[in-house]
Amino acid sequence: MAKILVTGGAGFIGSHTCVELLGHGHDVVILDHLGNSSRVVLDRISEIAGKKPDFVLGDVRDRDLVRDTLAAGIDAVIHFAGWKAVGESVEQPLRYYTNNLDSTLVLCGEMERAGIRRLVFSSSATVYRSPAEVPVGEGAPLWCDSPYGWTKFMNERILSDLAVSEPSWSILLLRYFNPVGAHPSGRIGEDPAGIPNNLVPYITQVAVGRREFLTVNGNDYPTPDGTCIRDYIHVQDLASGHVAAIDYCLKHQGVETVNLGTGTGSSVMEMIQAFEQVNGIRIPFRIGPRRPGDAPMSFADPSRAAAVLGWRARYGIRDMLRDAWHWQQANPTGYQQPDIDRVPSAD
Numbered sequence: 001m002a003k004i005l006v007t008g009g010a011g012f013i014g015s016h017t018c019v020e021l022l023g024h025g026h027d028v029v030i031l032d033h034l035g036n037s038s039r040v041v042l043d044r045i046s047e048i049a050g051k052k053p054d055f056v057l058g059d060v061r062d063r064d065l066v067r068d069t070l071a072a073g074i075d076a077v078i079h080f081a082g083w084k085a086v087g088e089s090v091e092q093p094l095r096y097y098t099n100n101l102d103s104t105l106v107l108c109g110e111m112e113r114a115g116i117r118r119l120v121f122s123s124s125a126t127v128y129r130s131p132a133e134v135p136v137g138e139g140a141p142l143w144c145d146s147p148y149g150w151t152k153f154m155n156e157r158i159l160s161d162l163a164v165s166e167p168s169w170s171i172l173l174l175r176y177f178n179p180v181g182a183h184p185s186g187r188i189g190e191d192p193a194g195i196p197n198n199l200v201p202y203i204t205q206v207a208v209g210r211r212e213f214l215t216v217n218g219n220d221y222p223t224p225d226g227t228c229i230r231d232y233i234h235v236q237d238l239a240s241g242h243v244a245a246i247d248y249c250l251k252h253q254g255v256e257t258v259n260l261g262t263g264t265g266s267s268v269m270e271m272i273q274a275f276e277q278v279n280g281i282r283i284p285f286r287i288g289p290r291r292p293g294d295a296p297m298s299f300a301d302p303s304r305a306a307a308v309l310g311w312r313a314r315y316g317i318r319d320m321l322r323d324a325w326h327w328q329q330a331n332p333t334g335y336q337q338p339d340i341d342r343v344p345s346a347d
């Protein structure tokens with residue numbers, strides 16, 4: 001069992017991963033400035049896992065803080081911390097490049113200094129050139145359409161160069177497809193600030209009455225029902241993927257790039273219908289124009305994850321939509337916690 005530093009561990013994917021790590025007997029230290037998350041999450045993680053993670057409030061760009069935190073016997077790091085909204089990154093590129101790149105540079109500099117060379121990094125399927133040939137394998141051409149995407153691309157480059165420079169590094173670059181869902185307990189889940197950009201949180205907010213109807217972004221794509229197809233993956237599957245990644249990192253050296261997806265694509269209309277069937281709630285929708293930049297179809301070739309990590313996704317869209325609704329129903333306005341603890345650099 002190992003002691004894992006989880007940057008961004010109070011966020012959506014981080015919180016579910018911390019529960020899973022604790023459940024597997026690992027010790028967890030969360031470093032998060034709560035710039036896009038709530039302190040309430042920490043109690044919920046402890047409640048579900050029956051074990052408390054250590055929590056350090058602060059910014060991953062704070063070198064002294066990272067140095068002190070790593071000195072607490074850390075064996076490996078999962079680096080989730082970063083900003084993630086595609087549209088916002090177009091409006092505020094410097095804020096994205098600064099946070100998403102400086103955090104990695106400071107973290108890896110201090111890891112190198114401390115001789116801790118095991119890292120799991122949150123990348124994204126957004127690094128694949130769109131439209132990609134499906135299923136999308138890790139060797140597919142890369143190109144990004146937003147500053148957010150380029151921060152992932154650049155982070156992957158930096159980390160790959162680092163692994164070449166010092167062979168004892170063990171680095172996993174995990175490219176997530178579309179993470180959705182929530183812990184089955186309904187105690188932790190996705191809590192987007194403002195109007196959701198992504199499909200599933202929008203559907204659950206319509207279901208709970210916070211939004212009147214869903215706008216389907218185009219139904220004239222070259223797909224069977226005309227709406228875009230994506231590879232939705234349960235956040236619980238992503239969490240178990242990170243535990244597998246940590247186990248791999250503890251035993252191997254070098255750098256590996258791995259897709260985390262299910263290998264199955266679902267259209268927007270299929271998601272609406274599945275939500276209605278599994279939860280017995282009607283989702284009013286209207287057909288709107290296409291969203292600029294949307295690819296008609298994207299789903300993963302997940303075979304490398306099975307070969308390298310021995311991991312495959314277990315859940316389907318009905319599980320994801322049931323758990324997303326359970327979370328939203330139990331927490332209609334999310335965590336509802338003012339960000340009293342935010343540190344100034346969180347902006």
Ligand code: NAD
Nearest residue numbers: 008011012013032033034035036037059060081082122124
């Ligand atoms: P999230 O915003 O819920 O979690 C990120 C956490 O990092 C937040 O708690 C935030 O407060 C924290 N944070 C940000 N910058 C920080 C800093 N400098 N110092 C300390 N804490 C900081 O996001 P998420 O959905 O859990 O995503 C986690 C990671 O996975 C991100 O890197 C994201 O880009 C990547 N990813 C997410 C998705 C997705 O759809 N959710 C898809 C692909 C990749």
Ligand code: UD1
Nearest residue numbers: 086124126178179197198199202215216217228268291294
């Ligand atoms: C988005 C991000 C992508 C990120 C991914 C991970 C954009 C342009 N891309 O992509 O970088 O890696 O999330 O989660 O933001 N839809 C509607 N109505 C809505 C919301 C969405 O019809 O109200 C449609 C979209 O047009 C798309 C599908 O639902 O066809 C899925 O959308 P979304 O959940 O935003 O995921 P991605 O498009 O894959």
